[in-house]
Amino acid sequence: MGEATTCWALIPIKPPGQGKSRLSGALDAQVRSRLVEAMLKRVADAARASPAIQRVCLLSDPELRCAAPLAVLNDAGGGLNTALEAAMATLPQPAPDRIVVIAADLPQLSPQDLTMLATVSPRTIAIAPDRHGMGTNAISLPITAAQRFRFQFGTQSFIAHRHEADRLGYSVETMLSDGLEKDIDEPADLPDAEVCLQEAL
C-alpha cells in the first residue's frame, strides 16, 4: 500500500465589507457582510468535516477575524489570480500532495463535495463549474501543478482553467454537484442561500 496522500483546502475571501458587491441592490451592507460570514463558515465547516482534507486555510488579509479558527495565508494583493499564485509559491512546509481552492460563497457545500475534489487521481486537475458552466467554484490541483498553474478567475474561467490544465499536461475532470454549482453572485441566486440568509437577517 502506498503512502496516504495529503490535501489542503484553500478558501479565498475578500476582507470584511468588500465582498458580494453584486448583492448590494438586494441586501444592505450589514446583512451582506453577515451572509458572507455565514457562507464562509459553511464552506470551512464542510472542508474541516471531510476526512480527505488535512488542513483548511483562508487566503485573505491576515487581520481577518472569523468565527472559525483557521490559518490565514496572506493575500499579497494584485487581485485573486495574482494572490493565489503568490500563495502557491509560499505555502507553509511541508506542502501537501494536493490543494483544493474553493470559493467561500457556496452555502450548500457538503463534506462529500470536498472529498470528491480531494480524491481524484494524481495526474488530474478537477474543476467545478458554476451553474452556468462559465465560472469556476473549485479547482483541485496536484502540488506539482499548483506552483505552475496560471489562475484564470474572471470571465469564462471554467474553459480557461481547462485550457490551463491542458497546457500543463494534466487530465481534467469536471466535478458537478448542487453544493459545488450554487455560488451566490446575484440577487436571483439568493434562494439557494436560504439557511445562511436566515442567520444573516
Ligand SMILES: Nc1nc2c(ncn2[C@@H]2O[C@H](COP(=O)(O)OP(=O)(O)OP(=O)(O)O)[C@@H](O)[C@H]2O)c(=O)[nH]1
Ligand atoms: N483573498 C481574496 N479573495 C478574493 C479576491 N477576489 C475575490 N475573492 C474571493 O473569491 C471568491 C469568489 O469571488 P466572487 O464570486 O467574485 O465574489 P465577490 O468578489 O465577493 O463578489 P462581487 O463583489 O459581487 O464581485 C469569494 O470568496 C471572494 O471573497 C481577492 O482579490 N483576494
Ligand SMILES: C[C@H](OP(=O)(O)O)C(=O)O
Ligand atoms: C471569480 C469568478 O466567479 P464569479 O464571480 O462568477 O462567482 C470566476 O468563476 O471566475
